[in-house]
Amino acid sequence: MINQKETIAAISTPIGEGAISLVRLSGKDSIAIINKKFSKDATKFKDRTAYVGKILDSKKNVVDEVILTLFKTPNSFTGEDIVEIACHGGRLITQRVFEEVLNAGAKPSGPGEFTMRAFLNKKIDLTQAEAIQDLISAKNKFALKAASNQLCGHLSHEIKKFQKVLIDIAAIMEVSLDFPEEGLDDIETKSLIDDIKNVLNSMQELSNTFEDGKIIKDGVSICIAGSVNVGKSSLMNAILKKDRAIVTNISGTTRDVLKEDIKLNEMFYELVDTAGIRKTTCAIEQEGIKRSKKEQKSADITLLVLDASKKLSEDDLVFMKSLNRKKTIAIWNKIDISDPQEKVDFENVVKISAKNRTGLDNLYKMIEKITFKSKISNDEIFITKKRHKLALDGAISYLKKALKDLEKSISFEFITIDIKSSLKELSKIIGFDLTEDILSSIFSNFCIGK
Ligand SMILES: Nc1nc2c(ncn2[C@@H]2O[C@H](COP(=O)(O)OP(=O)(O)OP(=O)(O)O)[C@@H](O)[C@H]2O)c(=O)[nH]1
Ligand SMILES: [Mg+2]
Structure with a gap:
């Protein structure tokens, strides 16, 4: 867990008139901060349970009667202690509650800061963080479905599938480099070539969804x-x-x-x-x-x-x-x-x-x-972001080079460099570095195979 020093707060619902508004805090001091302003002892509150009480100002005047819910670390959206205050949904009243929370020591959050904390604490990956914004701004049912698929981790799952194949291929090559006497025979090399061709095909198919994906997202x-x-x-x-x-x-x-x-x-x-x-x-x-x-x-x-x-x-x-x-x-x-x-x-x-x-x-x-270039189906995974497309195309081009070199029987030493570069490009999409995964995969191969 990344230890963020400050506890942040924001009005999480649109400013306007409605039945309720939500003021949200996240950070290690969330509960202590709300405790200074709440009519009951929030430190004794159970996780994920709603409590009715009053927000009080410095002179103990009632600002609003609210419902408070705590989501304690690590089982919260950001991974930190979160306090949600459901207050009455007026412009002024919400602002007053928010100000009291700031007076008690919270810092106003910057744009996307809650989601960034969720990402930094590995509660969600980068594609899921991006999907939250896409879900909110979706302009049609296809965009909504694409964003919700991405939020559920379907895109990350697809990328991780590619990574798994590449990690396994790199691991086999690394092992055969460390134990040259047990180098790969022709059949094993052919099977590596087939594996790379298959994963390249799937990666290319995903990259080709960008044009439709962009249309879905942007209109x-x-x-x-x-x-x-x-x-x-x-x-x-x-x-x-x-x-x-x-x-x-x-x-x-x-x-x-x-x-x-x-x-x-x-x-x-x-x-x-x-x-x-x-x-x-x-x-x-x-x-x-x-x-x-x-x-x-x-x-x-x-x-x-x-x-x-x-x-x-x-x-x-x-x-x-x-x-x-x-x-x-x-x-x-x-x-x-x-x-x-x-x-x-x-x-x-x-x-x-x-x-x-x-x-x-x-x-x-x-x-x-x-x-649409293709028939849009609900289950299809689309890439809707240029960032994803660039990284995916980068991964494809490194992998194509690796394939060419493998077919030319160039030393694995050079080929693994390109496979790792391809993996790095894929990591950019989900935002987590894979170095440790590569090491552990290689290590597990040592134990089992050698
Ligand atoms: N009979 C008939 N007349 C049409 C039809 N569509 C447009 N018009 C007539 O054609 C004339 C021009 O129509 P507009 O829609 O202003 O044409 P425009 O292409 O926008 O013209 P500009 O703005 O000058 O470039 C009008 O008198 C319309 O009533 C149609 O389907 N049938
Ligand atoms: Mg006209």
């Missing part, structure tokens, strides 16, 4: 783009089911970028309406078009709106060429007037009438299809 932005007067703002309104954007038959109606959040297929999307793209000498419209292009470039999905009742314009053709086809849905709008006049070279094409709000279900299906 998806959809930009409605195209030339003027094709019905972009009408489509925005049709999807939102309200008259959000101004629609007129005057080309160049939309000048600024409009953003709205929508929920489609259980996912949250940011929908962006933009100014129509065309050549213009108007400075205001030019600025709008500049912004349109910027939004379109950074969007995850582009809805390219085309007017089915007209031939494609020069502006349409130039703009189409600049688009990433994989992330674009070409939309023939105004099919209530006529069918499209020509064909476009896009994988995803859909016909709609924004005015009559028809064809939108097909559009939603197509959006879902290109949102």
Whole structure:
């Protein structure tokens, strides 16, 4: 247990009006501190039992009647003594209780300090600490599931499985280096090669989940783009089911970028309406078009709106060429007037009438299809953080080098260096150093095998 000098305190519930608020303390002096302010002797309280009592100020005036619960070390979230004060949920009253706790010697906690203490005391690993924040800020049911899986330790479990394989491989190599007379034969070396190939495959599969994982966590932005007067703002309104954007038959109606959040297929999307793209000498419209292009470039999905009742314009053709086809849905709008006049070279094409709000279900299906690379299942483990992706890719590249060297029969001495580097990269994900585990695995191999 890391011995943190200070006892920290925080208001753990959102500031506002509610039935209750929670003020929480963590640290070796938590119980002593609350004892200075509580109407009963908290030092005699049992672990994990709720006690009703009063918080008193320095003149023994009642600040609030509260419920106190102690979670004694080491069986608490942080591993330290935790005191939870459930007070009445008003802004002022919560602040008063909090201030009394500070007056009695607690230090206001910094952001994430409770979770950091839990990590430092090895109550949770780094992936679980990160998952707590993701769980709180999850924007859709997939993000919630991914965060809750990660909090339950599913990602760490997967990483530890990789580590176990690598530790065993490194151990076999180390032993054969120490006892050269009992070096590995061809069959044993082949089996090591197979083990590395298998674990490399699994690591690569996990790394490949990042793109979907990131989308799950961050949400998806959809930009409605195209030339003027094709019905972009009408489509925005049709999807939102309200008259959000101004629609007129005057080309160049939309000048600024409009953003709205929508929920489609259980996912949250940011929908962006933009100014129509065309050549213009108007400075205001030019600025709008500049912004349109910027939004379109950074969007995850582009809805390219085309007017089915007209031939494609020069502006349409130039703009189409600049688009990433994989992330674009070409939309023939105004099919209530006529069918499209020509064909476009896009994988995803859909016909709609924004005015009559028809064809939108097909559009939603197509959006879902290109949102995720794979079919999202509840049990799949995703990596959602760039930090995890970088470490995992680092581990993969060290391991690939080890595999190459093993196939070239290079001395184990060099290969184990790369395997250990790979292990170190994996350790970065869960945040615990593995050196001791490596040593004990090698030691246990000595005892059993030799
Ligand atoms: N018949 C028909 N008219 C439509 C449809 N969608 C839009 N319109 C009309 O097309 C005109 C332009 O619509 P907007 O939604 O303002 O087009 P926009 O692409 O946003 O235009 P800018 O903002 O100028 O770039 C309006 O008169 C709309 O009523 C449709 O599906 N069918
Ligand atoms: Mg518009």
